[in-house]
Amino acid sequence: MQHHCTHGIDSRKDLSFNDLPRSSEPLVSGPSGDGNPGQGLTVLATTPGAVRAMAPRLTAGVALDPYMERTHQPVALLSAAAAGRLGVTRLDAQPAVFIDGLPYTVVGIFDQVQREPGALLGVLIPSSTALDRFGDPGTTPDQAAQALVATRVGAAPVVARQLAVALRPDRPKAFAVTAPPDPHSLRDHVTTDLSGLFLALAGICLLVGTVGIANTTLVAVLERTEEIGLRRALGARTRHVAAQFLAESTALGTLGGLIGTSLGVLTVLAVAAARDWTAVLSPATTLPAPLIGSLVGLLAGLYPSLRAARIDPLKALRTG
Known part of the structure; x- marks a missing residue:
């Protein structure tokens, strides 16, 4: 005890x-x-x-x-x-x-x-x-x-500065005064921490999305080996094959960015309507989201597209 x-x-x-x-x-x-x-x-x-x-x-x-x-x-x-x-x-x-x-x-x-x-x-x-x-x-x-x-709301910093002198004008240093944190500073710290956490979660989600698109595109390359071999046999160059799969992965990333942005906007509007708030949507936050999705799709499709371009057409047709 x-x-x-x-x-x-x-x-x-x-x-x-x-x-x-x-x-x-x-x-x-x-x-x-x-x-x-x-x-x-x-x-x-x-x-x-x-x-x-x-x-x-x-x-x-x-x-x-x-x-x-x-x-x-x-x-x-x-x-x-x-x-x-x-x-x-x-x-x-x-x-x-x-x-x-x-x-x-x-x-x-x-x-x-x-x-x-x-x-x-x-x-x-x-x-x-x-x-x-x-x-x-x-x-x-x-x-x-x-x-x-016990002070009124917002008066704690002022009282903390004056308390020791008010109690003992002759010996104010006899007291160690600890004021509670300023609400505005505390709110800013909490907001900064939450923003950092959300950015970290967003980064993880982007990484997972990149891996998912890359895996999907790679599986498509493996399943369409005969098609790739046939295109190469008909005169398609390696850059044409690479561009095809790169365009598919970029389109997939763009579609994901558009769907995610739409769901985010709808969620904000629904919460604001349920709580009688005024929804504030920043174009600088919402408009780049599909572009980020396109960039993620482009990066995710680099390896599968290069692998598709390196497929030997003879082996592809023989395998098919």
Whole structure:
């Protein structure tokens, strides 16, 4: 079991909560301590303001409130994951969990949080109770108090720049402030990654298409050996035979490009119509697609056409 801390601040006033010291004792659901169902769970000593900053969604009971903090109540707010591991399913019987052998009455269960995702595998207890039972958390990085700041949408970068000075104008460097990533930058990074992924998939599809066209054209050459020999016997030159199969593979690639482009455009239009969006189709993206298909067909037909041109007409007619 790990004990951690996150310091909580909401948009109205400074609200802190302290960390618990590390302990070798398990977090269990009974005083006997059978097994160690609390393995991997985190205990957070929180103030009510920190709980508000997390914005948990309660599925049962109540959240930690100022009365519990002020009166040092031995209570706990469990995440759904922690409740499941500890076997807490109902609160009407006032179940308790034990931390270091000391009982904490479970007052609520939550399943989601808007901030501090580490709390989803955690147990929250009042910071005043934690100070009484475990003392000061210390200043080591894994135990020192942290701050969780709830801001309005888009205000996080500004608050991050001003927070340390607002808390301690005399010692702003005493705080290490980590702002969440800018939504626009994050969106751009995600868009770039997705574009790269789609380009990679498109490249793989083109490679598969090239191999498929080359295989189809090569099979056609092998099945039409007698025809090739007859054309050569009637005066067709090697370039005529090569041009024939090269034209067939190019036509096949062009047809594939046209069909793929049409399906893509129809898919975009169907999705836009279903979601009441305005479809935006860039000619620079759609028009070159058939040309790319033609180029793929041309490249795929090079080897089969050269092989067809090298067929000996005498052997071809004798084989036929």
